[in-house]
Amino acid sequence: MKLIEKRVVLHFTGFEPLDGVAHRARYERSARQSAAVWGYSIETGPVDEGSDPVSFEVRTAERIAAPEAGTGSPGWQTKSRIHMVDHDILVRKLRAGNTLSQIIAGFRSCAEIMLEGGMRGYFRHAWRFGLFFLFPFLLAAIAIALTAQIAILPYAVGFSPWHMLWSGPLALCFFIFVFLPFSERFHTLHLFADWEMAVALGRMDRADFNDWLEDQAIAVRKALEEEADEYVISSHSMGSSVAAHVIGILLEREPEIFKGKRVVFATLGSAILQCALMSSATLLRARVGLIARCPEISWLDVQCLTDSINFYKVPVVAVSSHADAPQAKMILIRVKQMLTREHYRKIRKDQLRVHRQYVLGPDLQAPFDFTLLTSGPMPASVFADPDEKRMPG
Secondary structure, X not given: OOOOOEEEEEEEOOOOOOOHHHHHHHHHHHHHHXXXXXXXXXXXXXXXXXXXXXXXXXXXXXXXXXXXXXXXXXXXXXXXXXXXXXXXXXXXXXXXXXXXXXXXXHHHHHHHHHHOOHHHHHHHHOHHHHHHHHHHHHHHHXXXXXXXXXXXXXXXXOOOHHHHHHHHHHHHHHHHHXXXXXXXXXXXXXXXXXXXXXXXXXXXXXXXXXXXXXXXXXXXXXXXXXXXXXXXXXXXXXXXXXXXXXXXXXXXXXXXXXXXXXXXXXXXXXXXXXXXXXXXXXXXXXXXXXXXHOOOEEEEEEEEOOOOOOOOOOOHXXXXXXXXXXXXXXEEEOHHHOOOHHHXXXXXXXXXXXXXXXXXXXXXXXXXXXXXXXXXXXXXXXXXXXXXXXXXX
16 A cells, blocks of 8 residues: 655634634644654644644654664655644634623524424434533523522512512522533533534525635635645534535535545544534535545545444435435544543543544554544555554554
């Protein structure tokens, strides 16, 4: 198998309050972990000046004991140009309002998803994802109900309504100083914004989101002009829906844009169906079909049993109304194979942390490694086969 000498990577990040620079810093930390585990050397370069999206170079090489002068082989070397297509600007926009406006927007998104059949689809195909959808809204609804109960308690037990002059402020204090800090442990308002973005990417009815997607398509088109042995388009969580839209836009305009290129589309803990199961998401589903039918693209859908925030063993292409198209190759991984027993025990109850492990560094050599997928010497396609080597022999 021919090793990769030069690679271009377009990574669409998940829904996190991190900009491209922060994602690059996390990539560097994770890459150092991977290099230590697998025994290779890695160098993560600085951010390219003026790059948008943030881009940087990663060099990996075989770690060899220093040979005597004039002898020995330099071993393999791989250079990867990584472009971090983050959507932090959208995250910040969705989180910019006051608490009340964020709560209202979140419940509005919840109602829209329910009315468009999204929740029904979640429970039909991945019931744990359905529970993930309901959790923040149920938590907030219970808190609102308790707040109302505190406010009307004096009246309910027969006291004069005037007593609500103290019970009302007490109820407000409960909500602000008890519930909101408690809810942050579960990232409740952040999840509200996540569902608001899911509606926007499903309906495609927000000009600011649509204009941003167009800008990313232009930037990605430019990145694809660089010559490389392999092009990896990776995406995590909500970033998979962003990637499907952006790559779909390019295929709509230039059906042969990938001709002659070796392209791997790797969706990690994909949330495409989070948006695509809404009845109005016709454009997203159409773009999923374009990607699936593109002969140059090999689609790897990385899923995890212990991650409740993905659609485990669900064929994303078929469920997106393209049962007749080539299906994404499912790669089933286990987080506990990547981490030490102690490390896994610490994070296993934090579902958002488990969900991030796709793009984080390993403690152990495992069937899946994000750094090797995007910067390793082997073609990314080796991750489609559990029996293929992840590193050269």
